[in-house]
Amino acid sequence: MTSIDEIVREFQDADHQEMIELLIDYSESLPEIPKRFSERVDKDLNRVHECETPVFIWIEIEDGKVNIFADVPEPFPTVRGLVSILVSAFDGLSPEEIESAPVDFISRLGLAQKLGIRRVRGLSAVYARIKNEVKKYSEVT
Numbered sequence: 001m002t003s004i005d006e007i008v009r010e011f012q013d014a015d016h017q018e019m020i021e022l023l024i025d026y027s028e029s030l031p032e033i034p035k036r037f038s039e040r041v042d043k044d045l046n047r048v049h050e051c052e053t054p055v056f057i058w059i060e061i062e063d064g065k066v067n068i069f070a071d072v073p074e075p076f077p078t079v080r081g082l083v084s085i086l087v088s089a090f091d092g093l094s095p096e097e098i099e100s101a102p103v104d105f106i107s108r109l110g111l112a113q114k115l116g117i118r119r120v121r122g123l124s125a126v127y128a129r130i131k132n133e134v135k136k137y138s139e140v141t
């Protein structure tokens with residue numbers, strides 16, 4: 001797990017080429033999803049439909065910690081890297097920590113200027129999905 005502030009510093013100081021390299025590094029560190037998710041027939045329920053690239057997110061909360069699992073096809077390393085940033089920042093935190101995470105986290109990364117607004121919109125949708133799923137869980141318990 002990497003802190004939000006560490007990730008923001010990494011990306012704010014990066015030029016376009018460094019940002020691509022960072023995203024590839026993050027892409028390679030995205031863990032494989034557990035078999036129980038890859039075999040599910042209702043996988044579409046976990047798709048983030050706002051993303052052009054197929055992105056799937058699963059949230060579990062166990063022992064007061066949020067576990068985030070994501071699946072993005074390997075032929076999309078930039079998107080995998082973007083999703084991996086969120087997994088790296090939020091996996092293992094408490095629901096309260098995720099709910100109180102900064103709303104401007106995505107914009108603080110400075111991605112819009114370097115990668116374009118479409119990718120930022122997709123990443124923002126994934127971020128919103130994570131926060132909403134955690135909030136839903138908190139309301140139930």
